[in-house]
Amino acid sequence: MFELMVSPMSFILFLTLYFVGAIGSLWVKNNNTLANIWSSAFSIAGSLWGLGLSLVIILTGQTLSFVAQQTSFSLLSLSFDVDLLSAFFVFLISLIGLFCSIYGIGYVKHYYGQYSIGVLGFYYHLFILGLLLVVTAGSGIFFLIGWEIMSVASYFLIVYDRKERENVQAGFLYLVMTYAGTACILVAFLLLYQFTGSFDFDVIRDSLALIPASTKNIIFILALVGFGVKAGIVPLHIWLPAAHPAAPSHISAFLSGVMIKAGIFMMIRLFMDLLQPVPVWWGLTILLIGAASSLLGVLYALTEHDLKRLLAYHSIENIGIILLGLGSALIFASLDLLPLSLLSLTAALFHTLNHAIFKSLLFLCAGSVIQQVHTRNMEEYGGLIKMMPQTALFFLIGSAAISALPPFNGFFSEWLTFQSLFQGIVLLDSSVRWVFILAAGALAFTGGLALACFVKAFGVTFLARPRSAEAACAKESSWSLLVGMGSLAALSFLLGIFSGHAVFVLQNIGRSFRLFQGVPTTIAVFGNQTISIGKEFASVSGLAFLGVLASVCIGVLFAVRWTIYRQQKVQLGSTWDCGVDLNARMEITATGFARSIVLIFKGLLKPSVQQKIEYDDGAIRYAPKLKAVILGTQDVYQTYLYQPMCRVTNALSARVKNIQSGNVNIYISYILVALIITLLFIL
């Protein structure tokens, strides 16, 4: 049974499901309903197949490696290499894909008549197919093909709602950034090829000694930039908060939950697996980038009042937290503290899984709200908890998970990350120790600020009174949306309660690395879901926490409600309003809620205040007709990094333009000169 499941046949069938789904959706694109059914059916089937396949691989440890076809190009072989790490990411893609596809059945209905559903299905399937190739490809060139399919398909998904100019611009920015990244990746692979003579990952791993140290460092920087763009690390993140909100919500969930993890996957693959051993400064760099990304990500999230942009900034924050785990894993590995390195890697993998779950959940909830209220601006929401109770509950669970509140899953991965940073502070010396202290400090503040941000997001969206007519007449979403959100919320809860099992499995994935063969573990897991680290250094149990909290809650409720003063009468009244008429403008707004934090961090965030005053009597300026204050923040990356780069590029291009005279004779002479130079080199 298991042999049948983990076979090349089964894997090819798995990919074929997506391929057929893609082509079929395009084929039936004239009929919206049929296209929706076709596309959803195939993606759900594919996801279920993928879940089964990857779970069998992860739990039995049976890997799959085969060459599908030898092409006529000697460098390109369609080889697949599904080890435990790949299987883990296949699991991630299938899991999120399953619930996004279920959600999509109902969600895409509001695009009927506006855009073609078949085309959406085509790119959706192609996108997932690309992602699967990225995480399972066994050679560099084949990987790049998958990477390109993923990038192009995701571009078309981002600009799907193309009537809004903003979305098209966001898509263009994404395309530019992603190609800049791909260029770096391409050069990195070519450098690897130059010294090892192969694009095959296995060959690269074995002939690593051939690469000189300086070239290895260059490869590191190129790979960090290339995959960092996709992962959205600061300061390469600028495309992320623009592009993720532009896509349809279930696609946003997929982009934020899974696609950015493709960058993380390749970082783990290259730095932890292929290029080991690595110098210490690689890990230090990643740790510092992680600290900066997590802190800045959450600060920018606080400034936002566009719900989906806020969530997109939180993706940057969480990528930072994952990198804190990965960075400390690299440092420990370089310093030959392998058991601790395994601990940190487990933390990074666990946070990757958890972030995928709760971030998709939050994006799906945001989509459910936006479909009803027809705007992404939080200032026009309010009071939705009464109209959309289930969505509100799921969003609350997502908020608790992302703010690392126990017993939800986010807490346990953040706890592991904290613990691995603490281990660094305990064991290491001097400058490396300072980096760990800095990283732990960044993570501590990140936790607090994320909580503030989600109080803002939940409170402004769901609590108090509606601030607009659309919000006042919102309705609960249809069953497919609720099933999609509800399952993810349940998963987020269950992964927290059974975090012990999850950590055990993830640690085994880490141990399958060549680096960690036969390394003793520092994490012990017990039957009551206790995770403990080191010899009595730390231990925690989600199940026990839930048990204590639940029984205390019941006890308190029983004592207060049914024992003391049972005849109590509760009457409804209106909120105290100081004697004026209560209206929605008296509630706190999203901008107002976060303004004090924004002002405290004004050195980083550069808040701006614009005052707009129109006068009745323009010349005298005595009687103002309209007064408006616009609060915003300045985009420092745009002003200080990207615009200067743009200017330099433009200036250089203007210089280069001089050799283009338009005269054909001159062009022919260029060709002649180029030919002579080439010949000189060869001879």
Add this chain to the structure above:
Amino acid sequence: MSIALWTIQILLTPLVSPLCVGVIRKLKATWQNRQGASVFQPYRDLWKLMHKDEVMSRDASWIFRVAPVMVFAVTMVVGASIPLFASFLENSLTGDLLMVVYALAIGTFFLALAGMDTGSAFGGFGSSREMTVSALAEGGLIFSLLTVALISGTTNLFTMVNVATIPSGQHVLSALLALCGFVIVLLAETSRFPFDNPATHLELTMIHEAMILEYSGKKLALMEWASANKLFLFMALSVNLFFPIGLAQQATVGAIGLGMIIFLIKVAVFCFVIAFIESSMAKYRFFRLPDLLFIAFILNVVAISLIR
């Protein structure tokens, strides 16, 4: 025996906490040349509130109804997760310092949401200010507990108190710096001077009181009680982590009785300190509070760098 001990441990927090509030109020009244209410007045207030009918806002949702129970229950769970009078009790399930910090964050989360739920301007601003202060206090809180954890080589709070910090003479400077940082965070987290005025109902200054303005009856009682609990928990943490003397080492009646008495004396002394701080300084302007909280964080960074 151990069931009885755990019952005492869990119930100790809600039973003693109103007394601490009463003692602090009485001391402050004495220093202001007032007679002040009896130290048992908070108990009477809670009893009175428990027996009143309630008025609830029409705009409130289930968050508003659930929040008091959650906020109160979380303080009791934390009460079971930190060492109070005995160090031989062991809690390897919820006794981790990060677990305690994030469990307290659950309370803050629900409190702030409840403040926004009724849609009044006060509640919203109270929540905004509370989240600002608690977000910035998080760094100092985690790092001051971490300092003690590094000195004692474990992040479990029960195991931590077995290693004496300040009295032992090891890393005294680090421990003292961490204590300073912790006291600043304590004042912020429990809404005391110079962060908040626990006695005011003036719109411009209040943080905690603004959030619970719409509550009445039993729910108000639970909210007030929970904030007293939180004060008690922070005081217990500071006396036990930094001065872990006199905790019961074994499960005999004599040792436990002695541990309990010494613990209550330590908490009473700490009440005196808090009342003294509150009586001798004015409330800070809101935008000066971050400076104080960053100082708490930096003190702890220095403390950690001094260890070893």
